Every structure is written in structure tokens, then in C-alpha cells.
Amino acid sequence: MEKKSVPFEKTVFVCTNTREGKVACANPGRGGAEVCHALKGAVKEAGLKHKIRVARSGCLDRCAEGPNLFVYPSGEWYSHVAPEDVPELLRKLS
Ligand code: FES
Numbered sequence: 678m679e680k681k682s683v684p685f686e687k688t689v690f691v692c693t694n695t696r697e698g699k700v701a702c703a704n705p706g707r708g709g710a711e712v713c714h715a716l717k718g719a720v721k722e723a724g725l726k727h728k729i730r731v732a733r734s735g736c737l738d739r740c741a742e743g744p745n746l747f748v749y750p751s752g753e754w755y756s757h758v759a760p761e762d763v764p765e766l767l768r769k770l771s
Contacts, residue, residue, distance in 0.1 A: 711760045712760055
């Protein structure tokens, strides 16, 4: 095991969990996967990949409020996120 510092200024964990028969951020029509994909693309396009890591997350235990994401290390939490929120989100992150 090798201990290191986190190699990114910020990591955004986007819930992309799906569940059959129960509410989940990335179930069809909810938008979690689309948010994650759009945010990854926006970070790349802005040339911020070395600073901001967008990671897919499992369930964050706030399923009914999803799609959810949170930012490490600041602890900012966003709920009811839609793909069209990505430009504003990127401004807040950068
Ligand atoms: S499925 Fe996203 S918070 Fe539970």
C-alpha cells in the first residue's frame, strides 16, 4: 500500500445508480447518467481534467431527491440536478 495525496483539486461524485422497481438517480428518465456524461464532457472541454475529476457513484442514500452529486473536499451537495444545470455547475466548480 502506498499513501498519496488526492491528485485532483476537486472530485465530483455523481450518483449513477439504477434500481429496478425503486426510485434511483439514473433510472430511465431520471437523468443521473446524462448529468455525469455531460459534466465529464464539460470538464474535458474546459481543459480542467487535471483539476476536476468526475466520478460515477453508487447510491448516495437520497434517492428521491436525485439525481444527486457531491463535491470532495468542499462537501457541496446538489440534488435534483439536470443535464442543463451542467454549465452553471461547472462555473461553480472552477
Ligand atoms: S440512487 Fe442516487 S442517491 Fe440513491
